[in-house]
Each structure stands twice: as structure tokens, then as C-alpha cells.
Amino acid sequence: MRVALVSPYSYTxxxxxxxxxxxxxxxxxxxGDDVRLFAPYDPDDRxxxxxxxxxxxxxxPAPSYFVSLGRTVGIPANGAVSNLSFTPHAVSTLGHAVRDGGFDVVHVHEPNAPVVSWVAAEAARVPLVGTFHTYATNGGVQRFVSTMLGARRVYQKLHARIAVSEAARWTAERWYGGNYVVVPNGVDLAAAPSGPKPPADSEHVRLLFVGRAEERKGLPILLRAFEALRGAGIDARLTVAGATPEEVEPYLLEREGVEIRGxxxxxxxxxLLHQADVVCAPSLGGESFGMVLTEAFAAGTPVVCSDIAGYRDVVREGLDGVLVPAGDPAALGEALxxxxxxxxxxxxMARCARERAERFAWPRVAAEIAQVYERAIERAAETAPSRLSHVALRAGLRPADGLPRNPPRRIPSIEPELPGATRRRAFRVARRVGIAAGAAAGVGLAALALQRIGIDSIVHSLLAAxxxxxxxxxxxxxxxxxARAESWHAILRAAxxxxxxxRxxxxxxxxxxxxxxxTLPARLGEPSRALIVARRLGxxxxxxxxxxxTLVSQTLLNxxxxxxxxxxxxxxVGLFRGHEGALALVAAAPFAAAGLVIAAPVVLRRIAPRRFGKIHQVTAKVRRAMVDARRGLEVFRHPRLGSWAAxxxxxxxxxQWLACYTLLVALGLDHRAGIGAAAAVLFAVNVTAVIPATPSNIGVFQAACVAVLSAYGVGHTDAFAYGIILQAVEVATAFALGMPSLVxxxxxxxxxxxRALHASPVELRVPDRSDRRRAKAGA
Known part of the structure; x- marks a missing residue:
């Protein structure tokens, strides 16, 4: 059989x-088949x-059966990068080859991917087979591809359709319709190591991650779980293959125990697969099949991977692998x-993995695909059409496979519903709605102010500074x-x-x-500066x-x-006359916060006894956080360092108060709003920035300035201009000092x-080393 294999992705x-x-x-x-592989090829040049x-x-190096379709360009898609060709050379070369190559079957992979797959499907005059490799739940993108780009019409021309997994079939049936047979990806058992694995022990474990350094692949999740695993007393070693040190570095907090092979x-x-004790595949989603899982099985290595649709077709839970909730570093760490x-x-599990790999051996998979080719040839011969039917088939207006129509339809999700998923989803939606509402309110307030005050008036006030x-x-x-840095230095020295x-x-x-x-609409400044210092201290x-x-100490001083x-x-200002009780509450706030931090560990130790498991876990976690916070208050036990920090x-x-007053002078507002107004502005903008909805709290910042300065008799135009200049000075300060520090x-x-997003530590609910030793002794 003469077969044309068409891949839209770059060979290199x-x-x-x-x-x-x-x-x-x-x-x-x-x-014994005669095969030609058509795919783009990028040379190694600038x-x-x-x-x-x-x-x-x-x-x-390209094999003898390979035909190059020219260069590609990298396009972000589905959380990764698709390297696709759009050149006239690719269209011309492939079109002529498919039409005039004398093939018995043309097998197109990813028929919905532009442009190579489309050209092959349109140019083929022989039985056409398509394989769907993608799992995706993004309705907007899939609808656009299936309707606006015509992928659904292209699929109608296929005499047989293959999906590499149930996840890929779900995607194809959901968005494109049609009838699919599942034939999995294969693995080369002959190339896999067959010798005995290195001896294993309970005090040392070799972990392996194979993949690109993309968030979708879950490497940040694995690194957090790995750090927690070492913190629990396990002498673990993690090897990262497929990613360079430069790509992995942003996710690392410390390098101990991690080897990056590139x-x-x-x-x-x-x-590496053969030497590893466990292969980790913590992907967050978007995987239609776990090729690295089958490669691990071929090497006789069990896996711990995410419980996602594309992996459940490969892993048998508890036999050759362990499935854990996606995106949960604690569950991953506990399984490891x-x-x-x-x-x-x-x-x-290693023995079961070798046995499971037989299902995915390439001779078996190739035989199943050859059977699909034969069915496609039979269907093409059975549906010898009339001239009108021929036109409909060539235009993709009727299915070429002759099977009953199976249009796109809603299908229940095949992703597992985890405990508490509905609550977490509702929380995420509420958080996003809150952030969006806050941002909209800030922008709306700014727009309303501009509309009422007038842009010309504001520009005039700005130019008058x-x-x-x-x-x-x-x-x-x-x-x-x-000065803030000097204060924090004293606090760090005490803690x-x-x-x-x-310094x-x-x-x-x-x-x-x-x-x-x-620069970010969230309070990532605190964990960012803590990371900068922590990585310098061992x-x-x-x-x-x-x-x-230690940030708690500065917060109390703030x-x-x-x-x-x-x-x-x-x-x-008389705005608060009659509300003197608020003054007492504000004055007492620092002392109440300090008392809470000091007393909380003692109180939490006495409540929620161990028989109330979940309550005890929550209170224990809060207590540990409070203990760490109380260590940050150590500076106040050292008179010299404490007084210097304060x-x-x-x-x-x-x-900073003086800087706010200086800007009042710059705008000529000091005769109406003096040093008290500067204090009020500084108070207001810091209170409203507790939970910023936008970067630098834009909009809300200016609204706070207008609200405060209006109480001091400053016009809205001048107050709004003051808010713009004050924020511009603060942002300029952040960039002028922050960028050189980053460099x-x-x-x-x-x-x-x-690093800031993935900095929170993970705690594993596992027995410590002494408990394990006692259990062994008892056994």
C-alpha cells in the first residue's frame, strides 16, 4: 500500500x-508499505x-521517506506553541504531491490545523483518513475553527476518522461531529531498555519529569510538591528533561536535589526513564494522550500523573500508576x-507498567491503523457517486464515509468532578467578578470625573504644576x-x-x-520582596x-x-465631626493586630482537639502561620533594633507625607490644603489600596484624592490633576528603583x-520519619 502521511507541524x-x-x-x-511523510522542516539558523x-x-536529519514543506512560525495555541507552515512553497509542494503521487491513501493528521492539513484534504483524490490528536474545551476557539475556518467541511471529506483517545474523540464529536474510531498513540518497545532497573530503597527515590517548561505541563506544581516531599524527610532527586535551565529557573526557589538535563x-x-523510580506528569489539562506515560511503561517505570481525561485512557489507577487531582501540589506530594x-x-507497579506497554506497541497500533486504511478504501469504492453527489462530496457538503450523520452536539464533560469543585469554581467566579467590578468601578469613576470636570481643565492644571x-x-x-528598606533590614536582623x-x-x-x-492588580509585592531576600539567606x-x-512587623508599624x-x-477637617469614635478605633487598630498575632497561637492550640480532624487541620495551619508571624515580631524584643526599625x-x-505636601505646592494648592490635607491624601490612597483591583489602583486612586481634597475646599479639577501627578510620581519611583534592582x-x-505566584509552601499530611521507623520496628 502506498501511503501519504501529512503532518502540519515542524519536523525539527x-x-x-x-x-x-x-x-x-x-x-x-x-x-512493507510504501510511505512518504510530508511535514515542514526548519533549518537551524537565525x-x-x-x-x-x-x-x-x-x-x-531527515529520513529518506521525508518530504520537506518549508519553514514554520511558532503560534501560541492550547497552552503550548504550534509550529505551523503558511508558505506558498508548502501549498504548492503538497498539492502537487498529493494529486500526482499515486497514493492509495492520504492520512492527514490534525485536519483542522492550518494550512498544510487543509491543502492535503482539498487536494486528495484518493481515500482520505484523518487523525484527531487534540483535546480542548475552549468553545470559542473550536467554534471559530469549525465554522468560520471551515474545519467541519474539511472533516466531511474524510472516509475514516481516528481519535487517539476518548478525550480526542470527545473534542471531535463535540465541536465537529462525525464518527470516530479510537486508535491510541504507539510506543517503540524495541528501543526501550529491557534490563533490570536500579535497586530501589525507602530512603531514596529518583523522580523524572519529561516535557517543556510550560505552566500547562504542571512543572511549577511538581516543584512545589518536590520541595514538600524533601521537607517531609524523603531523600528525593528530581531530574527535569526536555527543558533548559533558563526555562526552568523562573519556577525554582532553590536548586538542591534538582538536576536539569535540558x-x-x-x-x-x-x-532516564529506565533509571527513574517514578515518572511525574502533573499536566493541568489540554492533554489528549499521555505519550510520556507509555514511554515510561515501556521502560518499566510507574507514573504519578494528573487525573485528566487524556491520561485516564493510559493509566490503570493503582496498577501501573497513580492519578491525582490536577493542580494540587499537596495531593501530588502525598502520592509521591x-x-x-x-x-x-x-x-x-513497574511489572504492571511493562505489561501495560504491550497494548501500545507500534506493531499493534500500526496494524489497527492499516485496518482503518482498508475500511476507508472500501467505503470510497462503495460510495461511487453520481455527478451531483460527486460535487457534494468534493465540496464537503455530505460525509464521504457513508455513515449516518452525527452532527456536533453537547456532550457531558469527561473530566472528573472533584470534591469541592463546585465551591471552588463559584469562588473563582466570584473573585473574578469582584476584580472585574472593582476595575470597572475604578475606570468608571475616572471616566465620570473626566466627563464632569473636562479634559481641558485637567490638562491645564497638570501643565500648571x-x-x-x-x-x-x-x-x-x-x-x-x-528608609523603609533600612527599617526592614533591622527587622530581618532581629528575626x-x-x-x-x-542592606x-x-x-x-x-x-x-x-x-x-x-504593575499587577494584586498584592504580589509582599511575597516578591520576601522571595528576593529568602533566596539570599541559604x-x-x-x-x-x-x-x-517580618512583614507583619512592618505592617504593624504601618x-x-x-x-x-x-x-x-x-x-x-470637619468631615468627620461627630464620628470621634472612629478615631479611637483607628488608634487602637495596631495594638489589636499585635495582640491577635501574639495570642492566636496559644488560643488555637487549645481549641479544635484532634478528634475534630478537619477543624484541627485548619486551626493547626493558622497557628503555624501565626507562629511564623510572631517570629517576625522578634524585633520588638531588641530595644536597639526595634527602636531603629520603628x-x-x-x-x-x-x-512620603512631605512628598504629598510638596506636590500640593507644585500645583499651587498649599494655600487651601496644607499639611493636614497631605496627611489625609496619604491615608486615603493607602486604605483604598488594601485590595487593588487594577494595577496601581488606577481610577480608585484619583477618586480617593478628589474625595479627600474636596473636603479641604480644593476644586474637583485640581484634585483630579493632583491624583494623576501623585500616582505618576509613585509609579516613576517604583520603576526608577525597581528595574535596576531586578537587573x-x-x-x-x-x-x-x-516565583511569587508559586511561592506558598505545601504541607503534606504524611507520617514523619520517626513514625515510619516505629511502624517498621513494630512490623
Whole structure:
């Protein structure tokens, strides 16, 4: 049989589909078929790196049956990058080859992917087979592809349709309709290591991750689970293959126990799979099939992977692998811990894995696909059409397979419904709605102010500002940041007496934290600056809770400063007359917060006894957090460091207060709004920024300035202009100090954002090492 295999993806940027098609070609050739593989090919040059965002193609020599379709461009899709060709050369070469190549069957992979697959489907004059590799739940994208781009019409031309898994069949039937047979991806058992695996023990476990450093692949989740596993006393080693150190670095907090191998050859990958005790595949979704799982099975290695649709077709729970909830580092860590302490179980699962791999052996898979080819040829012969029917078939207006119509329809989800998923989904929706509502309110307030006040008036007020005083305010803001850094340095020295805390690290942390707070609609500034310092103090994961606890000390000092500002505000404007009780509450807030932090660990220890399991777990977690926070208050037990930290933190607020007043002078508003108005503005913008809905709290910031300054007799136009200038000075300060600090730390904004998002520690509910030893002794 003469077969044309068509892949839309680059041969030198291999992914799951590309490797599947190449292995299928080898399998069919081994059966005696005449095969040609058509796919794009990117040479290793500068243009290829430019077209793929700096990623180099792999140096893969083309086999004799390969026909190049030219270059590709990398396009983000489904949480990954699709390397597709759109060149006239590809269209011309493939069209002529498919029409005039004398093939018995044309097998198109991903018929919905532009442009190569479409050309093959349109040009074919022989039986046409299509394989669907994708699992996707994004309705908007799939509807656009199926209707606007005509993929559904292309599918009508297929004489047989294959899905590589139930997940891929669900996607195809949901969005494109039709009838599909499931034929899984194959694995080369002959190339897999067949010797005995290295001996395993209960105190040491070798983990392996194979894949790209993409969030969709779940590498950040695995790294957090791995750190928790080592924290639970397991001597674990993690090898990351398929990603470079530069790609993995943004997700790492510390490198101990982690080996990054970068890009590896197929032979090296097989060896790593054989040497590993467990292969980890913590993908978050979007996987139609687990090729790395079948490769692990072929090497005799069990897997721990996410319980997602594409993986459940491969893994038999408890026999050759363990399924855990996707995106749950604690569940992943606990599953790895259970396997790490039970080498006998790992050995049983390894034997089952080798047996399971037989189902996916390429000779068997190639034979199943050849049977599909034969059915396609039979169907094409049975449906010899009239001229009118021929036109309908060529146009894709009727199905070429002759089977009953099966239009796209709603199908129940095949993803597992996890306990509490509805509650978590409702919380996520409520959070997004709240953030969107806050952002809309801020933008709406700004737009309303612009409409009522008038843009011309605001621009005139901005231009009337004295540049020298604006520069003075900018300098004062910078000085305020330095004072805050000095205060935090004293707090860190008290909390970490055995560590060498450098001033420049504390200063960089403060400045980077301000930059992150100014550019993101969430309070990532605090964890960002804690990460910067913790990574400089040895074992980052051990230091991070204490460093985070030191932020409590600064927060309490900030509350004291806000109480002072609030007192000045209440005393200088009549807006709050008759509400003197609010003054007492504001003044008492710092002391109440300090009392809560000090007393909470003692109180929580006495409540929620162990017989109330869930309540005890929650209170224990809160208590540990409070203990870490209380360690951050250690500075107040050292008179010298405590007084210095308080003086510098309050000085920072005082300098910032002076900067706010300087901007009033710059706009000529100091005769109406004096030092009390500056205190009121500083108080208001900090209170409204507790939970920022937009980056830098844009909109709400200006509204707070207008509301406060109006009470001091300042017109709305001047007050709005003041809010714009004040925020501009704060953002300029954040960038002027934060960007050089990021460069000094050798990090990018994206790197720090990823680390901050994945910085929270994971706690495993597992027995500690002493409990395990007692259990062994008892046994």
C-alpha cells in the first residue's frame, strides 16, 4: 500500500503529533508499505530562531521517506506553541504531491490545523483518513475553527476518522461531529531498555519529569510538591528533561536535589526513564494522550500523573500508576511520598507498567491503523457517486464515509468532578467578578470625573504644576523607599540572628516589591520582596516563612503611621465631626493586630482537639502561620533594633507625607490644603489600596484624592490633576528603583511574577520519619 502521511507541524520542533507520525511511518514501512511523510522542516539558523521566539530547532536529519514543506512560525495555541507552515512553497509542494503521487491513501493528521492539513484534504483524490490528536474545551476557539475556518467541511471529506483517545474523540464529536474510531498513540518497545532497573530503597527515590517548561505541563506544581516531599524527610532527586535551565529557573526557589538535563536525545530519554523510580506528569489539562506515560511503561517505570481525561485512557489507577487531582501540589506530594516509602509497591507497579506497554506497541497500533486504511478504501469504492453527489462530496457538503450523520452536539464533560469543585469554581467566579467590578468601578469613576470636570481643565492644571517641586517630590519618594528598606533590614536582623542579612538585599527586596505592586492588580509585592531576600539567606524554603513573618512587623508599624495620619486628618477637617469614635478605633487598630498575632497561637492550640480532624487541620495551619508571624515580631524584643526599625519606618512615612505636601505646592494648592490635607491624601490612597483591583489602583486612586481634597475646599479639577501627578510620581519611583534592582538580581519581571505566584509552601499530611521507623520496628 502506498501511503501519504501529512503532518502540519515542524519536523525539527518535534512534539507529540510529530513523533507519532514519524513512528507510524516507521511502523508502516516495517509492514512493507510504501510511505512518504510530508511535514515542514526548519533549518537551524537565525531566521528559524526569530520565527520561534528564540527557540532553536533540533538538529534532526531527515529520513529518506521525508518530504520537506518549508519553514514554520511558532503560534501560541492550547497552552503550548504550534509550529505551523503558511508558505506558498508548502501549498504548492503538497498539492502537487498529493494529486500526482499515486497514493492509495492520504492520512492527514490534525485536519483542522492550518494550512498544510487543509491543502492535503482539498487536494486528495484518493481515500482520505484523518487523525484527531487534540483535546480542548475552549468553545470559542473550536467554534471559530469549525465554522468560520471551515474545519467541519474539511472533516466531511474524510472516509475514516481516528481519535487517539476518548478525550480526542470527545473534542471531535463535540465541536465537529462525525464518527470516530479510537486508535491510541504507539510506543517503540524495541528501543526501550529491557534490563533490570536500579535497586530501589525507602530512603531514596529518583523522580523524572519529561516535557517543556510550560505552566500547562504542571512543572511549577511538581516543584512545589518536590520541595514538600524533601521537607517531609524523603531523600528525593528530581531530574527535569526536555527543558533548559533558563526555562526552568523562573519556577525554582532553590536548586538542591534538582538536576536539569535540558534537551535530550531519544536514547538519553529512554535511559532516564529506565533509571527513574517514578515518572511525574502533573499536566493541568489540554492533554489528549499521555505519550510520556507509555514511554515510561515501556521502560518499566510507574507514573504519578494528573487525573485528566487524556491520561485516564493510559493509566490503570493503582496498577501501573497513580492519578491525582490536577493542580494540587499537596495531593501530588502525598502520592509521591506513599510510593517513596514503599519500594515493594513500586516494584509491583513497574511489572504492571511493562505489561501495560504491550497494548501500545507500534506493531499493534500500526496494524489497527492499516485496518482503518482498508475500511476507508472500501467505503470510497462503495460510495461511487453520481455527478451531483460527486460535487457534494468534493465540496464537503455530505460525509464521504457513508455513515449516518452525527452532527456536533453537547456532550457531558469527561473530566472528573472533584470534591469541592463546585465551591471552588463559584469562588473563582466570584473573585473574578469582584476584580472585574472593582476595575470597572475604578475606570468608571475616572471616566465620570473626566466627563464632569473636562479634559481641558485637567490638562491645564497638570501643565500648571511646577516641575522643580515635582522633582523634589520624586526625590522624597525615593528617600522614603530607602528608609523603609533600612527599617526592614533591622527587622530581618532581629528575626534571623544567625543569618548575614545585607542592606542591599533588603533594599532590592523593598524596591522590587513596590514595582510588582505598581504593575499587577494584586498584592504580589509582599511575597516578591520576601522571595528576593529568602533566596539570599541559604535554604530559601526554610527562610521564606520567617521572612514573610517580618512583614507583619512592618505592617504593624504601618498601622501606627496610618493611625497618626488619621488623627491629623480628623483634626484638620470637619468631615468627620461627630464620628470621634472612629478615631479611637483607628488608634487602637495596631495594638489589636499585635495582640491577635501574639495570642492566636496559644488560643488555637487549645481549641479544635484532634478528634475534630478537619477543624484541627485548619486551626493547626493558622497557628503555624501565626507562629511564623510572631517570629517576625522578634524585633520588638531588641530595644536597639526595634527602636531603629520603628524610627526608620515612621521616618519613611513622614518623608512620603512631605512628598504629598510638596506636590500640593507644585500645583499651587498649599494655600487651601496644607499639611493636614497631605496627611489625609496619604491615608486615603493607602486604605483604598488594601485590595487593588487594577494595577496601581488606577481610577480608585484619583477618586480617593478628589474625595479627600474636596473636603479641604480644593476644586474637583485640581484634585483630579493632583491624583494623576501623585500616582505618576509613585509609579516613576517604583520603576526608577525597581528595574535596576531586578537587573541586579539577574531576574526579569516575568520570572519574579512566576516565583511569587508559586511561592506558598505545601504541607503534606504524611507520617514523619520517626513514625515510619516505629511502624517498621513494630512490623
Amino acid at each position: 520542533y518535534p512534539g507529540g503529533v510529530g513523533r507519532h507520525v514519524e513512528a507510524l511511518a516507521e511502523g508502516l514501512i516495517g509492514r 531566521l528559524a530562531r526569530v520565527m520561534h521566539r528564540g527557540v532553536r530547532p533540533e538538529p534532526r 534537551r535530550v536525545t531519544d536514547g538519553e530519554k529512554s535511559r 511520598h506513599a510510593l517513596a516509602i514503599d519500594p515493594a509497591r513500586r516494584a509491583r 511646577t516641575p522643580v517641586w515635582v522633582l523634589v517630590a520624586f526625590a522624597l519618594m525615593c528617600a522614603s523607599m530607602l 534571623l540572628p544567625g543569618a548575614r542579612v545585607r 542591599r538585599h533588603a533594599a532590592r527586596g523593598v524596591m522590587i516589591g513596590v514595582l510588582m505592586s505598581a 535554604r530559601a524554603r526554610e527562610r521564606l516563612p520567617v521572612v514573610l513573618g 498601622l501606627v503611621a496610618l493611625a497618626i495620619l488619621g488623627t491629623v486628618m480628623f483634626a484638620t 524610627i526608620m519606618q515612621l521616618l519613611a512615612w513622614g518623608v 541586579g538580581e539577574g531576574m526579569s519581571w516575568r520570572d519574579l511574577r512566576l
